[in-house]
Amino acid sequence: MLQSIKTYGLPLLLTVYLSACGVLDPVDDNHATIDRVHENPSFAEGVLIAAYTKIPTNSLSFNDVATDDAVSNDKLNNYLRMATGQWSAIFNPVSQWENCIAAIQSINQFLDMVDEVNWKQSIPELQWMYTQRFKGEAYALRALFQYHLLVTTAGPGADGQMLGIPVIDRFLDVNADFNIPRATFAQSVAQIYSDIDRSLEYLTMNDYRNISDPGQLPPGYQNVSVVNYNIIFGNELNQRISARMAKALKARVALLEASPAFNSGNTALWEKTAGFAGEVLNTIGGIAGIDPAGHRFYLKSLVDALNVSAGSPIDQKEILWRRSVANSNTREQANFPPSLFGRGNVNPTQNLVDAFPAANGYPITDPASNYDPSAPYANRDPRLQLYIAYNGNTFSGKPLLTGRGGGVNAKDSIESSTRTGYYLKKLLVEEVNLNPVSSTTQKHYEVHMRYTELFLIYAEAANEAWGPDGTGAAGFSARNVIEALRKRAGIPQPDAYLASVVTKEDMRKVIRNERRLELCFEGFRFWDLRRWKENLTEPAKGININGSVMTVVDVEPRAFSNEYMHYGPVPETEVVKYNALVQNKGW
Template sequence: MKKILNILTLTVAALAFTSCDDLFEPAIENNLGLDYMYNNAGYAEGVLGNAYTRIPCGSFPFSEVGTDDAVSNDPANNYRKIASGSWTSDSNPTERWRDCRAGITYVNLFLSKADKVHWANDEVAAGMFKDREMGEAYGMRAMFMYYLLQAHGGYDEQGNLLGVPIVTASEDVNSEFNIPRNTFAECMKAIYDDCQKALELLPTNYADISSDAQIPTKYKGASTGQYNRVFGSIFNGRMNGAIVEAFRSKAALLAASPAFQASGAKWEDAANYSAQVLDRIGGVSGMDKNGWTWYSNNKEIDGLANGECPKEVLWRGEKSSNNDLETNNFPPSLYGKGLINPTQNFVNAFPDKNGYPITVSTIYSDTIPYANRDPRLAAYVVFNGGQVGVNNTAINTAADATDTKDNTKLNKDGINHFSGSSTRTGYYLRKLLRQDVNLDPTATSKQMHYTPRIRFTEIFLNYAEAANEAWGPTGNGGHGYSAYDIIAALHNRAGVGNDYLESIKTDKDKMRQLIHNERRIELSFEGFRFWDLRRWNAPLTEKAMGMSINSAKHTYSPVDVETRDYKDYMNYGPIPYTEVLKYDQLQQNKGWELK
């Protein structure tokens, strides 16, 4: 079957690639022929720009609602629906097939023409422009393949571990689109190959240089001005070598994980690729001490120049002034919708202040459950009595909470007090939200926000997980730091004791559990838990729990909130039903055939 692609009609991006905030400004629809690219670098960049607009990590999806970490008070929430049993190959909010495949299509089209584009009148600059643009394209293609494997890699009915079709050539109306999926291992090789090509062409970071001596050997003969014109800080926010290395780390970890280990991937490779990223910042010594509160480091956020990243962040999205997250997630008494409700399951994941799980802690008490806890709990979750907003308003989530002005009426914030606005679990979200936002209609304010696409904390945790599996808790594979060192550093910066860590530092299995739990806490509500559970082959059906508090009796009672209806085959996401219907060579993942 042939698929007709209207690739001659492109939404072309303008040439204003000046920062992360205005990276690509879509221009009007352009019906120029593709050969127009040869003499118009802006048109060529517009083709690559179409790939950039399809980056999957551009916002917070709150996929945690589909896990044991959160529920939503919105019945229409897509992840709430799939967790309750309505996940099908025809109704799949986790689907990345269309955007990532489209991104690869634009990348391939760009690469097929890039050699012939007139990038600049200056021949030296033109050669550097070509290298950088092609390097970005190879890096983007590797990124898209990673996201496709994460969302759609899986086993067919015959027990073959498959990825997606590998397409590296530009396609037109005469191309054959009915092609089978490549193996997962072949797709990983394609990622590594593209990463290598990208790294040969891209600088590690974009930065202005001040002397010709700083120009890389391959570009000797260029002037400082020529180099800065192509590789200077004005291009911060574009794909660079460090970002490519980070995606290689992410892909290697995915492939080595239990769900995909049949591909032949090794934990050592995942650890080594992560270490390459971390060694550039000095390893553990380069960890940002304020990285665990990146979303509320207000002065730092406000002061970020266009495209600039803080120490914690390797790649970020646009910075903009808004109050969207607060509007959706502040408690209703502060004019929020309280949409995302952390679960008791998630609250229980936070250890005591000495790092011991609350199940074995000697200082944790069921009667004062929020005392003597990991400081990250109060930073990430609004629990009963927690203070929120510009006026540090105390939030009462108790089941018997009444209005402060009329005690005959229920307050707005208590558990299940008002359907569609109050918390269903006894908790509200605090992480990601700026407390200096005011939603009062008489004094509404907005503040600057951004979405981190890759945080260094993620790469530290990638390394810890892989290093523990490869070399044990204290082994380092020659990198100068171990899984133990990473977890100790994460605890130290958050003010968590390492007593428990010390007690298990020779136990690989317990260290694995601790690393998984640290990942759950540190990367919470940033879109990781949904995918981590699947790559670990971990149970998906843990019931979401809440906490009902009776303040009059001073009792805390765990309550059932939501059951999780997942089947075993759902560890691997489906190929879109419409694609399988169109192409008989495209095999569906096992279990999804008629769903």
């Protein structure tokens, strides 16, 4: 990819954007193109938009099917292939190397030109604010892409030194030296923090909302007009990256830095993580800011309540940053059971089903749970029925049978049947109709970050820093967070099981399990297992049901090495081309 970015000169970077606009005309040379960009703000903004289109969370990866949480019934699925033994520095479906470096190149090119563009030179106040906001977006986005690159690439070199990413903080033209070594992990983290801090010099915490009174103008913008402020930072921009998201990203980066895969017991890193997360959470009232419906954010009734335009000031309390709303049924086509004309691709595992506690909050392995193996889905955490379709459950209002005699929905019945005995419910809109005679779509949107994730970051960090009940500067504890999330899920209060958890070690297990449940199928589990340095080889399990006989079976191995696969590889093609790039140990 470092070789290929030599071809990403300005004309090529603009090609996709300009051709989409129908305004790409022949130019004599690159100088003419640059002059044109400086005078046409739409062209210039297209360079930044090119980076927005590459955000990894623009769509769901469902890399969960390479973990103990799910399998795929698509035998050609790339994550299935990597999970069953094909993951290598050549075949790496979770790589973000090419995508992120291309985005960083776009951003660096934009930063080179942003001060020269005629955003609105006829109105100096608007010209200044445009430049400020665009710089803030660019630095925040560069930090975001560096973070995703770090997650997927960081690891120890052959000598054991923890390495990060190649820090590319300037636009590399065709004459640049592309043989850039990886910075250390610590240097990479510092670079991301630096970019976030730069972004916060320009962005505001007003979340792209129109204001009506000069008293609402944020620091740094108190002397501008309300009308002009709303043009630059108002409702129409509400899917752009914000100061709030930049601060939340800082907590994500700190969580990675503090995790066992990269931290040898430095408690200060956990304290820092809790501090970053707590700062953002207290802007929404701390624990009181938890959205009562946050765990159901994807349901039709909640999505329909949003305005579909980019200028909508209406949003779910749960959502920190999202994409716009659009009508589709693609996700349902991929994952509905075959009886509902879906392909049933993502199959939750018995491993994940067993992670949901009993209705009283106790793990099903605890005698106090009153768990009955002959009625395994009775009296369980309500999130189980919400997120996973199991035998005897309903789907789109229709009974679902996955045991023998269950027709096309039965386990291993046809190619589009479940391989585990379970179908995915979470993230799907059950009101979609896929019947070819009368198919329909429903509103969906992709999420970049939910507040639930940030609360879980805080809980994990606070517990590691101060134990279950330490509060730090934020004023609330890990226990407070987990109690609130379990209460929201429907666990009766007082939560007797949670009250029995008193040690940091036991609370760690609870927090990690809650994170597993709350964020399942959103792309977290694959990298969570690795940053925790957990066992990667737990087979994916399913259940065979024949009448009243239920048998747990291994469905698919997880052929990962616990020796080195807690860290992803650098693409082999890059290591071969550039001798300054060091490959991670084992790859």
